[in-house]
Amino acid sequence: xxxxxxxxxxxxxxxxxxxxxxxxxxxxxxxxxxxxxxxxxxxxxxxxxxxxxxxxxxxxxxxxxxxxxxxxxxxxxxxxxxxxxxxxxxxxxxxxxxxxxxxxxxxxxxxxxxxxxxxxxxxxxxxxxxxxxxxxxxxxxxxxxxxxxxxxxxxxxxxxxxxxxxxxxxxxxxxxxxxxxxxxxxxxxxxxxxxxxxxxxxxxxxxxxxxxxxxxxxxxxxxxxxxxxxxxxxxxxxxxxxxxxxxxxx
Numbered sequence: 001x002x003x004x005x006x007x008x009x010x011x012x013x014x015x016x017x018x019x020x021x022x023x024x025x026x027x028x029x030x031x032x033x034x035x036x037x038x039x040x041x042x043x044x045x046x047x048x049x050x051x052x053x054x055x056x057x058x059x060x061x062x063x064x065x066x067x068x069x070x071x072x073x074x075x076x077x078x079x080x081x082x083x084x085x086x087x088x089x090x091x092x093x094x095x096x097x098x099x100x101x102x103x104x105x106x107x108x109x110x111x112x113x114x115x116x117x118x119x120x121x122x123x124x125x126x127x128x129x130x131x132x133x134x135x136x137x138x139x140x141x142x143x144x145x146x147x148x149x150x151x152x153x154x155x156x157x158x159x160x161x162x163x164x165x166x167x168x169x170x171x172x173x174x175x176x177x178x179x180x181x182x183x184x185x186x187x188x189x190x191x192x193x194x195x196x197x198x199x200x201x202x203x204x205x206x207x208x209x210x211x212x213x214x215x216x217x218x219x220x221x222x223x224x225x226x227x228x229x230x231x232x233x234x235x236x237x238x239x240x241x242x243x244x245x246x247x248x249x250x
Contacts, residue, residue, distance in 0.1 A: 007040040019212015024219040048193040052202040058178035060213045065171035077138030081180045084142025089187040102247030108153035108240025166228045
């Protein structure tokens with residue numbers, strides 16, 4: 001696996017944005033790195049390179065956001081995520097990546113447009129969605145995260161459906177992805193995705209992780225509550241459009 005200087009630079013930037021997004025905007029743009037990496041290496045190798053980086057990113061994020069996650073939501077979403085991981089592992093290489101990306105992207109774009117147009121960007125209602133909806137979003141996140149590390153939109157759709165403190169919102173996503181990324185490790189080993197080359201590339205890119213996480217935490221401190229949810233909704237729509245574009249332009 002050889003990449004040009006441009007490839008390394010673009011990948012490093014994508015990882016930096018991923019760190020900022022995961023620790024500052026709830027992970028809305030966390031799926032950027034794999035598509036960019038896939039320009040230069042295969043999608044399977046790109047997913048293998050990113051998993052160790054995402055795990056370290058999550059562990060650094062846990063340290064920054066410990067004690068602020070909503071465990072009620074985590075207990076609803078994590079069982080669904082485990083189911084999604086198993087299904088995603090069984091269908092890895094069977095279901096085309098572009099189909100998965102298109103479906104997730106379309107859902108994310110539609111949800112964002114609904115919030116922005118019908119609710120005019122207002123913070124969501126106080127009532128938490130049903131447990132079934134939370135489980136379903138968790139399952140969708142586990143499934144799409146296993147195939148392409150694109151699990152952010154389903155989780156954000158659930159968490160943006162009702163109002164909560166922005167710190168709780170971000171902390172919950174950090175803890176959720178720390179769990180599912182660790183849960184994906186044995187499946188990735190079982191699928192034979194890791195190699196000396198992918199692990200070496202992960203190691204080279206790891207120093208970017210703390211910079212991205214620190215930047216995201218600092219950014220969140222300067223964003224008021226209402227603009228935060230408006231920015232998160234726009235970011236969700238942007239990530240959905242990116243996934244939809246990747247899925248269609250194959």
